[in-house]
Amino acid sequence: MADEPITPEVRAIAEAFRSPVAPELFELLRDEAPSYLAHVWPVLATSIDTAGFLGSALYMADMALDACEEVYEPVLAREGFVDAGVTLDQVHAAEAVLDVFHYLEPQALLAGAALAEAFERPSVGGQGRPDPREPREREQRHLATAVSLAEPDASVLPQVAELLQVSEAPALYRAVANWPGYLEAAWEELQHLGAYPDFRRRGRGLYYYARSGSRFLAEPLEANAEALRASGISDAEIEVARGIVDAAVPTLATMMMHCTAMRLALGHSEREVVQVAS
Numbered sequence: 001m002a003d004e005p006i007t008p009e010v011r012a013i014a015e016a017f018r019s020p021v022a023p024e025l026f027e028l029l030r031d032e033a034p035s036y037l038a039h040v041w042p043v044l045a046t047s048i049d050t051a052g053f054l055g056s057a058l059y060m061a062d063m064a065l066d067a068c069e070e071v072y073e074p075v076l077a078r079e080g081f082v083d084a085g086v087t088l089d090q091v092h093a094a095e096a097v098l099d100v101f102h103y104l105e106p107q108a109l110l111a112g113a114a115l116a117e118a119f120e121r122p123s124v125g126g127q128g129r130p131d132p133r134e135p136r137e138r139e140q141r142h143l144a145t146a147v148s149l150a151e152p153d154a155s156v157l158p159q160v161a162e163l164l165q166v167s168e169a170p171a172l173y174r175a176v177a178n179w180p181g182y183l184e185a186a187w188e189e190l191q192h193l194g195a196y197p198d199f200r201r202r203g204r205g206l207y208y209y210a211r212s213g214s215r216f217l218a219e220p221l222e223a224n225a226e227a228l229r230a231s232g233i234s235d236a237e238i239e240v241a242r243g244i245v246d247a248a249v250p251t252l253a254t255m256m257m258h259c260t261a262m263r264l265a266l267g268h269s270e271r272e273v274v275q276v277a278s
Contacts, residue, residue, distance in 0.1 A: 009030055010030060013026045016048050017048060018103075018143065019100060019104045020142060025244065026111075029244055032241075033241035035231075039223060040115060043221045044115075044217075044221065046219050047217040048111060050130055050132060050218045051133045054133045056213050060110070061106050064256045064257050065269065068264050069264065071199050072196070075189060076185055078267055081185055091266070096145050098263050100145055101255070102260065109249065110213060116246060117214040118223035119242055122227075124217065126219060127215045127216050127217075128218040147175050149171060149174040149177075150175075150177035150178050152169060154174075155177045156177075157169040160187065163191055164251070166247075166251060170255050176262075190261060203256075204253070211249075
C-alpha cells in the first residue's frame with residue numbers, strides 16, 4: 001500500500017466532506033501549496049457544510065448516471081465478476097469503496113471548480129443558501145469504510161494512467177486496485193468508454209456545470225492572483241496551486257463518469273436527487 005499517516009489538516013478536510021479520505025486535489029495542495037490551501041479552505045469549508053452544496057453535488061451525480069445509461073450497457077454484471085474469479089466478498093468490498101467515491105467526487109469537483117473560477121474573477125460565490133447539511137446514515141457508513149490506495153504500479157494502474165494521460169492513476173482506481181481481479185475485469189470495459197462521444201461530452205458538461213455552480217458557494221471566495229499576493233502568497237506558489245487545480249478539475253469530472261459506470265455494472269441505477277417518473 002502507498003498510504004501515509006493522515007495529518008490533522010487532511011483529516012479535517014476529509015471530515016468536512018464526510019469522507020474517510022480527503023480528495024487528492026486537496027492533499028496535493030497541502031503538500032505543494034500549503035499557504036494557498038490555508039487561504040482558500042476556511043471559505044470552502046463553510047460552503048461544503050451547507051445542504052445546497054451537497055444537493056448540487058448529488059445533482060451532478062445524477063447527470064453522470066443519465067449519460068452512462070444512455071451509452072453504456074455493461075457486459076460483465078455482478079454475476080460476471082464472480083464467474084471471472086472475483087469472490088462476492090471482494091465485490092462487496094469494492095462496491096463499498098465505490099459508494100464513497102460516488103459521494104465524494106462530485107463534492108470535490110464542485111470545490112475544485114470554484115477554485116478554478118476564483119483564479120479568473122475578483123470573487124466567486126456568495127449566492128448559496130447557508131442552511132446546514134444534516135447528518136446522513138450513508139455518511140456514517142462511509143466514515144466506517146476503510147479506503148486505502150494501492151501502489152501506482154499495481155495491477156492495470158499504469159494502463160489506466162496512460163489512457164487517461166495522467167502521471168499516475170487517480171485515487172478512484174488506486175482504491176479498487178486492492179482487489180486486482182475486480183479492477184482488471186472492470187477495466188476491460190471501462191477502457192473503451194472514452195470512445196463514446198456522448199460519454200466524453202457529459203464529462204465536459206460536468207466540468208462546465210461545476211464551474212458555473214461556483215456562484216452558489218455560501219460565502220464569497222476571493223482567490224485570484226491579486227488577492228493571494230495580498231495575503232502574502234508568493235507568485236511561485238500561486239502558479240503551482242493553479243497548475244494543480246487546473247489539472248485536477250477535468251480529471252475529477254472524468255472520474256465521476258467512470259465511478260458511475262462501475263456502479264452501474266453492479267446494478268446501481270438509483271437517482272440521488274432527480275426522480276424519474278415511472
